[in-house]
Amino acid sequence: MxxxxxxxxxxxxxxxVSQSAVSRAFSPGASIADATRKKVLRAAQELGYQPNAIARSMSTARKDDHQKSGMVGVIVTRLEDPFFAHTIAHFSRNLQAQGWHMLLFTVDSQAQVDDALNALMQYQIDGVIILSALLSNHMTKVCRSKGIPVMLYNRSAAESGVSSVVIDNREGGRLAADLLREAGHDRIAFVGADTEDETSRERRAGFEERLRADGLSPVQVETGDYTFVSGREAGLRLFARSERPDAVFCASDVMALGVLHAVRFELGLRVPQDLSLIGFDDIPSAAWPGHLLTTIRQPIRRMIREAVDMLVERMENSEAEAKITRFPGSLILRDTVRRIDTGQTKNET
Amino acid sequence: MxxxxxxxxxxxxxxxVSQSAVSRAFSPGASIADATRKKVLRAAQELGYQPNAIARSMSTARKDDHQKSGMVGVIVTRLEDPFFAHTIAHFSRNLQAQGWHMLLFTVDSQAQVDDALNALMQYQIDGVIILSALLSNHMTKVCRSKGIPVMLYNRSAAESGVSSVVIDNREGGRLAADLLREAGHDRIAFVGADTEDETSRERRAGFEERLRADGLSPVQVETGDYTFVSGREAGLRLFARSERPDAVFCASDVMALGVLHAVRFELGLRVPQDLSLIGFDDIPSAAWPGHLLTTIRQPIRRMIREAVDMLVERMENSEAEAKITRFPGSLILRDTVRRIDTGQTKNET
DNA sequence: TTCTGCGATGAATGCGCATTCAATATCATG
DNA sequence: CATGATATTGAATGCGCATTCATCGCAGAA
Incomplete structure (x- = not known):
């Protein structure tokens, strides 16, 4: 064919007209007479012509330091997680709104991030967003040397050339502990992830910090992997042991829901009467009538808008600085944490 | 800089060596001596060289009908929906496994699909996957004329050049009706989507067909938009009217969970004692201990593998035919549909 | 030894476009 | 009407690579 x-x-x-004229007709701001542009556009319309973005990026290659492909690489782990799906959805819309395209790469582990980025770089991406993963020192250098701005979402990095947008995990952990302490709990458990995981580590750190202020520490610590299933199992383990907690703080809503379903529907415990439960993220299902999970909300719309804006700024202006932006989380009071009867409050500890 | x-x-x-040699060193199957290739690869390694995929696709432009960019465009609506997130995650992994890259585009409505596809085509994508949306006749023609294979997932189309992979929605609807009838229900409601929506229409068609066989028809029909919120509202409306159903079939699990939470936690009804409920898709949260939603499962892993394989086949071999593949759904019995005590069954109606 | 054939190699070319550079057209001004 | 300034235009060029074409060299055949 x-x-x-x-x-x-x-x-x-x-x-x-000449080919140059056609090119100009499709380049905003190019020097071309209105009449000519119209003529060209009409002809293009009739022929069904669309500029070839690939060729376009080839020819702009010389322009400055590196060609502009108009594509942003996005590397994500655990896309199946509702929290990430939401995040990607927002990233996608925000990037599109500014005329950028998203080349998506899914990885299973931190170890694959470098490979993914290598693959993406062959496509001359103008920038890269990495969700919940870090970049090796080597790749950080490579990106810097190629002038590719990197945006870490959900992970902080101090390296030069690498921006990040994160929630204040430590403060979030503190908020959670605060609430549980106010509600009078003192046998509090934590369900997090692997100690490798920065997010969980930070949330736990803030959480324990606050407990320590009251001379306490978690009565139990369980480890999951941010999935519902792992949360459920953690919940089951928590209550299989003798030292049962009277409150649980989970490093993510998904895991908190796992705990909730396990204790309420499998163990028959009452939440919040038998135990209080607090999550982190405020995913949509946390607000479902049967859950009403108390949690720490991440302002993800704002966070993502900021992440995209920062990245775009750096893609368009190579002088722009990389920086870390930390957003505060906010406590969303729902029904899984015991309420203290006002009046005779504040005399717990 | x-x-x-x-x-x-x-x-x-x-x-x-010459530039040609370098090119050949990176082209599997090219005529080059082993020693030369090694020498080149070593040098490349040291310099940190990676072939430029953009330039690569430029130069292969002449090869046959159109250049191979190695990218597949994916257009998706409602990425925030857990069902779609899962789907995209699988697509991403499957495409990557075969060496293809995914250029993702999110749209809000059917109307934006054409624009999205236009944008994607500027990137010389080698194929396109459209999730839960159709393609206009015009764009269908354009794709055919450019030799870009189209894969519709979750929508069927008989147009030439357009493949599709779908679940047998009609049969699924029939299965659902079957089960509810066997359980002795006769005041059955349906919660679907807009009549524009092929999926919902088909599920409903199969469902009603089966009811008609028993001389019945839905006592109520509610419309949602595949979100939890819309399901919840539909559930509330269903039971606000006098003709209360004793069973509800929802065109999706997400909506079914909306109904479940509404009736169980807001209206205080018992499921399945007061009403039976059945969904469609079998998303992960349908299996959560507190839900145990009876549903029709889509074999999405297999479906997606098939979709990717078919598309890849067509991208690599322009002779390959487009076709429609329909997968059967299967009934997953959990706890939201009343069980009939064996022995004194079958005498319902 | 000479000839044939094939694997390996490099020079040259073009993919489709944006851009530079030089040439021309148009305009306002004196 | 002349003149410089400005707005348009087209020809030519190169982005980085794969591929074609013409050589070259070498191994095995005669």
Missing amino acids: KRRSITSYDVARAAG | KRRSITSYDVARAAG
């Missing part, structure tokens, strides 16, 4: 695609030359011929 | 990137010429110079 001979189906050579329509090029600017075809349009030029049809419109009776 | 002068940071011209490393090109094949740089590597050629370093390795003491």
Whole structure:
């Protein structure tokens, strides 16, 4: 099948102008007479011509330091997680709104991030967003040397050339502990992830910090992997042991829901009467009538808008500085944490 | 900053060979001596050279009908929906496994699909996957004329050049009706989507067909938009009217969970004692201990593998035919549909 | 030894476009 | 009407690579 695609030359011929004119007709701000542009656009319309973005990025290659492909690489782990799906959805819309395209790569582990980035770089991406993962020192250098701005979302990095947008995990942990302490709990458990995981580590750190202020420490610590299933199992383990907690703080809503379903529907415990439960993220299902999970909300819309804006700024202006932006989380009071009767409060500890 | 990137010429110079040799070193199957290839690869390694995929696709432009960019465009609506998130995650992994890259585009409505596809086509994608949306006749033609294979997932289309992978929605609806009838229900409601929506229409069609066989029809029909919130509201409306159903079939699990939470936690009804409920999809949260939603499962892993394989086949071999593949759904019995005591069954109606 | 054939190699070319540079057209001003 | 200034235009060029074409060299055949 001979189906050579329509090029600017075809349009030029049809419109009776030069190829340059066609190119200019499609370049905002180019020096071209209105009449000519119209003529070209009409011809293009008729032929069904669309500029070839690939060729376009080839020819702009010389422009400055590196070519602009108009594509942003996004590397994500655990896309199946509702929290990430939401995040990606927002990233996608925000990038699109500014005319950028998203080249998506899914990885299973931190170890694959470098490979993914390598693959993406072959496509001359103009920037990269990495969700909940870090970049090796080596790749950080490579990106810097190629002038590719990196945006870490949900992870902080102090390296130069690497921006990040994160929630204040430590403060979030503190808020959670605060609430549980106010409600009078003193046998509090924590369900987090692997100690490798920065997010969980920080949330736990803030949490324990606050407990320590009252001379306490978690009565139990369980480890999950941010999935519902792991949360459920953690919940089951928590209450299989003798030292049962009277409150549980989970490093994510998904895990908190796992705990909630386990204790309420499998163990028959009452929440919040038998135990209080607090999560982190405020995913949509936390607000479902049967859950009403008390949690720490991440302002993800704002966070993502900020992340995209920062990245775009750096892609468009290579002088722009990389920086870390930390957002505060906020406590969302729902029904899984025991309420203290006002009046005779504040005399717990 | 002068940071011209490393090109094949740089590597050629370093390795003491011609640029052609470098190109060949990176092209599997090219005619090149082993020693030369090794020499080139070593030099490339040292310089940190990676072939430029963009330039690569430029130069292969002449090869046959159109250039191979190695990218597949994916257009998705409602990425925030857990069902879609899962789907995208699988697509991403499957495509990657075969060496393809995913250029993701999120749209809000059917109307934006054409624009999205146009944008994607500028990137010379080799194929396109459209989730839960259709393609206009115009764009169908455009894709055919450019030789871009189209894969519709979750929508069927008979157009030539357009493949699709779908679940057998009609049969699924029938299965659901079957089960509810066997359980002795006769005041059955349906919660679906807009009549524009093929999926919901088909599920409903199969469902009603089965009811008609028993001389019945839905006592109520509610419309949602596949979100939890819309399901919840539909549930509330269903039971606000006098003709209360004794069973509800929802066109999706997410909506079914909306109904479940509404009736169980807001209206205080018992499921399945006061009403039976059945969903469609079998999303992970349908299996949570507090839900145990009876549903029709879609074999999404298999479906997606098939979709990717079919598309890849068509991208690699332009002779390959487009076709529609329909997968059967299967009934997953959990706890939201009343069980019939065996023995004195079958005498319901 | 000479000839044939094939694997390996490099020079040259073009993919489709944006951009530079030089040439021309148009305009306002004196 | 002349003149410089400005707005348009087209020809030519190169982005980085794969591929074609013409050589070259070498191994095995005669």
